[in-house]
Amino acid sequence: MDLKFGTNNIIFIEESCFLADEFNQFLISLFKKLDGRNLTICVDQNIDKTIDNYKLTLNDRDAYTIEGFIDIFEHLEIIQKIDTRGYLDFNDLGNIIRNNKLLNVLILTQKESVYKSFKKLELDSENLALARFNKELIEWITYPKVGNDAFFIEKDIYINKVDIDNIDYVFSPKYGHLKLDKRIHFKGGEGILYKTYNNQLCKLYYDEHQTYVNYKKIEQMLEIDINNPFINWPKDYLFYKNDFVGYLMDEIKGASSLDVLRINMFEGYNIFDLYVLSYNLLLNIDYLHNKNILVGDLKLDNILVKSPVEVYLIDCGSYQIKDFSCDVCHPEYTKKVYTSEELKKKLRTIEDEYYPINKIIFELLIGKNPNYNRDLGEVDIENKNNFTFPLDLSQIKTYTRDLVLWIGLSERMREFFYYYFKENKITYLSEWLNELEVYIENAKAKKRNGER
Amino acid sequence: MNTNNDFNFDLFGDYKLPDLDSSLKLPLCLVLDQSGSMAERTRSSNGSIVKIDELNSNVEKLINYIKHDPKASKICDLCIIAFGGRVQVVTNYNRVDQIRPFKLVAGGSTPLGEAVGLAIDLLNKRRQYYRDNGIEHYKPLMLLMSDGEPTDRYDTSARICSEKVSGKELKIYPVGIGNNYREDILKEFSPYVNPKRITDMAGFMKLFELLSRSTSNPTDDSIDKWFNEDI
Incomplete structure (x- = not known):
């Protein structure tokens, strides 16, 4: 140059x-x-x-x-x-x-x-x-910001559909025949989770998700080496009479969904715990990003927590890897709402992932939705740029709980959120992690010195 | 800790706000017809049902669903108003585990206008309560079900309700039960969503199943899609 x-x-x-x-x-x-x-x-x-x-x-x-x-x-x-x-x-x-x-x-x-x-x-x-x-x-050169095409086939003739309600056993090439405990199950958007032996869970896809694309995606996932105990990665395929029906994963015992913790106002956690929890959550997402994997459908229900330092990412079968898209989307956790058909054909970009990242960290640290309209009291999910927390702290006249927590953030964290939600300017995970680490270390030092 | 302000808060203190069970709510109001005609049967190609019995059974299922769902049980603030002869607040906005068992009994006229007017008053008060206590809430939902023609002046309630919906303060789902309800009148309450007709057990089940889903996932749009299906 x-x-x-x-x-x-x-x-x-x-x-x-x-x-x-x-x-x-x-x-x-x-x-x-x-x-x-x-x-x-x-x-x-x-x-x-x-x-x-x-x-x-x-x-x-x-x-x-x-x-x-x-x-x-x-x-x-x-x-x-x-x-x-x-x-x-x-x-x-x-x-x-x-x-x-x-x-x-x-x-x-x-x-x-x-x-x-x-x-x-x-x-x-x-x-x-x-x-x-x-x-x-x-x-530096600007590349056009268009998601790449995903692996997609219009007519799926390779997979026979199985009625998952009527099966009691599945077969895993690694673990053999597995009996499904049908007394307890968890219904999700793509399928049903059943318990089986040795603290493992079977995710069986509904008809529409028993596809060749999902079979190939699980195949790719099984080839990736994930050495992070907090990422609940698929362990094997599952078949019923030679037909692909889903995948096997570990059961995480004694953990709560972050969604339930949030609506219970993080009972049992103090504010410092929530900073530590945020840091550990971001570490796990960063681990995936460094492997070019996107969570895609990143939302509170897909995060389980045992303690602030034990934060698990679950439902990994839907993650975006290589040219296999994540075709699930929750309108509250996506800046631009895509249809499932769009998501089957297009890959998300890493920038797309920053909306749920910012939203989740904001909810952890402030206890409110970033689209919370303080005047109306309503979560305004139709207007995602409506961010009302000020950078200029002198504008704050009434110290509500959420504003006290906002003031308690470091100045840079307030800027990270403000510029993201107001102007779409992304602060990448490396910077977030650095800032949280400094904040946590400072807080520990203050506690040791007997300060609040 | 931030050093650019002198605001002191306890980083290691309890996060929970006093006297609140959840910081996030979904206000849901059921405005239900229990006029005399609800005691009648309605017939369809799938057989016949007694309207009030089907309504009671599905409302009970909805309450049970909310009670047992870990998220819905915390966030759902349920209000039930019934109208038949007089308007009755079966329960004001409340957690479902606080609601005592009840059964709607059909009888009397159809004061739909008064019922919706009361529903809006109670909603306004509830929203004020949320604001005063710093509780965030999803867009309030109202299910309006009737099988006949209103017997009172409903135009003011319809206008206010319609304005609330247009102003994005409320989402309304109007439902006509059987074959004798007034679609044009229900439409006056709902500028965007057309009334849905249900005539059989399957229709009741589908409606209440989708409504249940909305109580645990308020941004799920399955119920909106179902209402728009026939259009």
Whole structure:
């Protein structure tokens, strides 16, 4: 990527660039190319806090690397700290660029979310470049945001339909014949769950879900290595007289559905527990995302909890893997409501998953639906941008319970929620996890010191 | 903890609000006809049923479903108003485990207008209670069932009800039982959803099964789809 330099130059560096391999060599060569021309290095206003947070979470290497760069820029007197609201709002930097057409600007970020936030400013400048760094500069490019096609067949002639109400046994290639305990069952959207031997559950699909696509999907799932005890991954296929009927999974005993916990107002959990629970839930979702798996139908009922550190993701047979879509959708947990037919043919994007992630974490930490209309008292699921919690805390006149909990969030968490629900700006899981970890460690330290 | 404000709250304290069993509610109101004609049989190709008996049996099943469903039992706030000769509040908004057993007895005229008017008054009061206590709620649901023509002035109630529905404050499901109900009048209460006619046991069962499903999953739209099926 070729860079243009003028008399006055600005480079905005998002903090994770400092941690990239060979970034220091890149800066040295850049300074040489600039050859005495004016340069300002812009960084986020809260970068010192970020360094402290790295130290707090014992990431000393990263902390001192970033600190080293900042010290050099300060020594050279070329640094300017800019308020970006935690990399979610670039209006301050945007105004500097708009007001000086002769300025040459390079925005360096490793994060797609930062790139997207910056693109939203729609700055019309020929002297502006956006890049990420991977041993060299790579220009950020906008790809059209369309979900890819899913594996789908119009006419399913490969699977014989089985009436699951009238069967007592199923066959698992790994575990042999399994008797279904028909006294207790749980009905879901795609099928029925029956208990069987050794703390295992059989999920038997209804007619319409006994499909070749689902058979191939379970086949793919069984080939993926999931080494996370909190993800209740399918263990084997299930057949009845050679016909595919569902899959086998472990039963999670002694756990409560997060949905039931939520309507019982998280009885037995204190606020700190809910931060720990949120952190552990996000860790598990992040584990899946790192394997390119999307939960798809992510909602409170598909999460079981034994304790704040034992948070299980269940109903994994519907997850989106490779080109197999998740064709289930709950209108309350989806920004754009799709029909089941649409979802059979199109894959969700990772961005789609961030609506339920934000909604669930918000409900855990604030105890209210993000679409809660404080004036009407109603959950307004038809208007998902109607977010009424303010960033400016001085606007709060009455300290209701939900607003007290809102104030209790860290400033960055409030920004994460606000910018997501109001402006669709995503904070990715890595940043969420980092922020929650810092919050939890701080709270523990305060408790040790006897503070509230 | 956030250091940018001096608001102090107990991070390690109890989360639960005092005197509330759930922070989330679904207000559901059944406005049910128990006029004299409900004691009659209605006939269809699937046989005949005594309307009031079928209604009693299905309302009981709905209450049992809500009672035993872990989510519905917590969130559903049920109100039942019956009209036959006079308007009777069988139960004001309440958790189903607080509702005492009852049986609707058919008799008298059909004061549908007064019944809906009362239902809206009680709903307004309930919503105010939610607001005062910081309880969030789903859009209120009203099931309006009648087998005949109103015998009172219903136009004001119909207009107010229709305005509430148009203003997205209420969802109404109008149901005509048998063959002698006034579809045009029920329609005046419901600007979006057309009245559904039920004439047999299967119709009653389907209606109450879908309504039960809505009490545990208020955003499930199966009941809306069923009402729109014949259109």
